[in-house]
Amino acid sequence: MEKIKQDDKGKLRVSFDLDEVLFVSPKDHRTEPALNFPWSRFYPERLRYGTCRLIPELQRQNYEVWIYTSSHRTEKYIRKLFKHYGITLDGIVNAQRHKREVQRGRREIMPSKMPGFYQISLHVDDETVVASYGKKYGFNVYELNAHDDDWAEKIIDRAAKIRKQKNRT
Numbered sequence: 001m002e003k004i005k006q007d008d009k010g011k012l013r014v015s016f017d018l019d020e021v022l023f024v025s026p027k028d029h030r031t032e033p034a035l036n037f038p039w040s041r042f043y044p045e046r047l048r049y050g051t052c053r054l055i056p057e058l059q060r061q062n063y064e065v066w067i068y069t070s071s072h073r074t075e076k077y078i079r080k081l082f083k084h085y086g087i088t089l090d091g092i093v094n095a096q097r098h099k100r101e102v103q104r105g106r107r108e109i110m111p112s113k114m115p116g117f118y119q120i121s122l123h124v125d126d127e128t129v130v131a132s133y134g135k136k137y138g139f140n141v142y143e144l145n146a147h148d149d150d151w152a153e154k155i156i157d158r159a160a161k162i163r164k165q166k167n168r169t
Helices: 051-060 075-084 095-103 128-137 151-168
Strands: 012-016 063-068 091-093 122-125 141-143
Touching: 012 091, 012 151, 051 063, 051 151, 075 091, 091 095, 122 128, 122 151, 128 141, 141 151
Parallel strands: 012 063, 012 122, 063 091, 122 141
Antiparallel strands: none
16 A cells, blocks of 8 residues: 655654544533634534644644544635634545545445554544554554543643654664
8 A cells, every 4th residue: 555655854643533523512522712703604613622732732742733534524624724723734634535545446445544544653533443443454543532631631642652662663
């Protein structure tokens, strides 16, 4: 399977799913404030509380931060939504890109996410099936508990452990 080349800076990549990971309902979760009008009309999704601190902190620690979602939201939509929260993303894989680059007409149905294909060192997801794919296909997954208030710190710790492991090899 052809892989995307890692960038020249050698940064490790951390990716996040969107729905029920970074995009959550304010009825069930603590969220970042809604965007101001009129942007809140264009971008109704709410970010999980802590996202606006976590992503820049990971980038400050020299990680690339990507979105890897099976959603059909466009890359432009995702990038602009995060930009309104002051967040710049390093990469985005949506359903269309995954199908074009990972599935690529293969007869065998590939898993909905294959972070290893994109040289992603850690993927954060809420789905148990994605975690099981990680074991089968050899990629690291942090399975996010829906109501974990310490989630951001745990992800930073997990990313640091993976960096240490990779630096040993």
